[in-house]
Amino acid sequence: MIHTQGLTRHFRVEGRTVEAVRGLDIDVEAGELVAFLGPNGAGKSTALRMLTTLLAPTSGTATVAGRDVRADPVGVRRRIGYVGQGHGAGTDQRVRDELRTQGRCQGLGRAQARTRADELIESLELAAVADRVTERLSGGQRRRLDVAMGLIHRPRLLFLDEPSTGLDPHSRANLWDHIARLRAEHGTTIFLTTHYLDEADTVAGRVSVIDHGRVIADGTPDKLKGKVSGDLVTVATDTERAAGLAAEVARRLPTAHGVTVEGAALSLRADRGDAALPELLRALDGAGVRLLTAQVQRPTLDDVFLTLTGRSLREGAE
Numbered sequence: 115m116i117h118t119q120g121l122t123r124h125f126r127v128e129g130r131t132v133e134a135v136r137g138l139d140i141d142v143e144a145g146e147l148v149a150f151l152g153p154n155g156a157g158k159s160t161a162l163r164m165l166t167t168l169l170a171p172t173s174g175t176a177t178v179a180g181r182d183v184r185a186d187p188v189g190v191r192r193r194i195g196y197v198g199q200g201h202g203a204g205t206d207q208r209v210r211d212e213l214r215t216q217g218r219c220q221g222l223g224r225a226q227a228r229t230r231a232d233e234l235i236e237s238l239e240l241a242a243v244a245d246r247v248t249e250r251l252s253g254g255q256r257r258r259l260d261v262a263m264g265l266i267h268r269p270r271l272l273f274l275d276e277p278s279t280g281l282d283p284h285s286r287a288n289l290w291d292h293i294a295r296l297r298a299e300h301g302t303t304i305f306l307t308t309h310y311l312d313e314a315d316t317v318a319g320r321v322s323v324i325d326h327g328r329v330i331a332d333g334t335p336d337k338l339k340g341k342v343s344g345d346l347v348t349v350a351t352d353t354e355r356a357a358g359l360a361a362e363v364a365r366r367l368p369t370a371h372g373v374t375v376e377g378a379a380l381s382l383r384a385d386r387g388d389a390a391l392p393e394l395l396r397a398l399d400g401a402g403v404r405l406l407t408a409q410v411q412r413p414t415l416d417d418v419f420l421t422l423t424g425r426s427l428r429e430g431a432e
């Protein structure tokens with residue numbers, strides 16, 4: 115459904131070249147839900163804008179929904195839906211009319227456009243504002259309208275650029291429900307960008323981690339998390355001195371590695387955190403270290419990024 119080779123985009127900014135996307139090779143098959151995950155400035159939106167024909171590549175090739183983005187941009191646009199980061203809706207139409215007009219622009223018949231607009235108003239919870247002029251909507255309501263506009267013609271391939279940014283948890287859940295239904299009923303292929311680690315983890319069948327314009331890891335969330343060396347075990351003591359002593363004890367345990375101390379807290383990695391924790395607690399008790407709290411965390415996608423780059427996803431690309 116999406117195939118790219120060496121897709122690249124440079125920008126000239128104040129006499130220097132910004133390599134926003136550097137040689138992307140992407141293959142997305144029909145029916146997949148793939149998330150592009152990366153820090154601010156990693157190149158996600160630039161890649162999406164090339165795939166949706168809004169931006170010409172500097173080099174490389176891309177075939178989207180069976181059409182070449184350079185040779186047949188109109189063919190690509192006919193076959194896809196796109197929800198960008200900015201607002202897609204105008205300002206002076208009512209929500210219901212905006213959706214119907216969008217449906218008509220996408221080639222739906224009058225009756226079909228009405229039915230589809232009503233369905234989306236219902237499922238994205240826009241009923242209370244359906245007769246309101248779009249410029250009077252709140253940020254979250256406008257975002258839901260943007261998403262509805264991208265979905266109106268039930269495209270076989272849908273691009274979503276940070277679809278849930280600005281939505282409250284309830285609206286995010288509704289959005290994902292709607293998308294899950296769309297996939298189940300129509301086999302829609304979805305390619306999205308997100309900052310939300312939990313979202314990428316739970317909704318995406320596959321995650322492509324992007325940094326500095328390159329894909330640095332690609333696979334199912336579980337496969338990616340398997341790259342991180344073990345669970346994170348953290349214990350809090352009451353003083354820095356106690357944490358230092360705890361670290362000495364922990365370093366002697368065969369199951370523990372990556373022992374670090376920060377203030378009065380100690381953390382380490384273990385292949386099986388649930389098994390390492392009781393062992394650690396017994397050893398610390400034996401050494402007379404007083405503990406306040408203890409916890410085990412499974413690796414997250416942020417740990418994957420940290421392992422690959424030495425930075426947290428929240429720190430940005432620069």
Ligand SMILES: Nc1ncnc2c1ncn2[C@@H]1O[C@H](COP(=O)(O)OP(=O)(O)OP(=O)(O)O)[C@@H](O)[C@H]1O
Pocket residue numbers: 125126127132133134152153154155156157158159160161
């Ligand atoms: N039109 C442009 N002109 C100049 N530089 C640009 C332009 N668009 C993007 N860039 C630069 O390209 C790099 C990638 O930007 P892009 O918006 O693709 O990142 P992103 O991963 O989508 O970030 P975010 O998560 O913040 O949306 C950044 O360094 C950005 O400043």
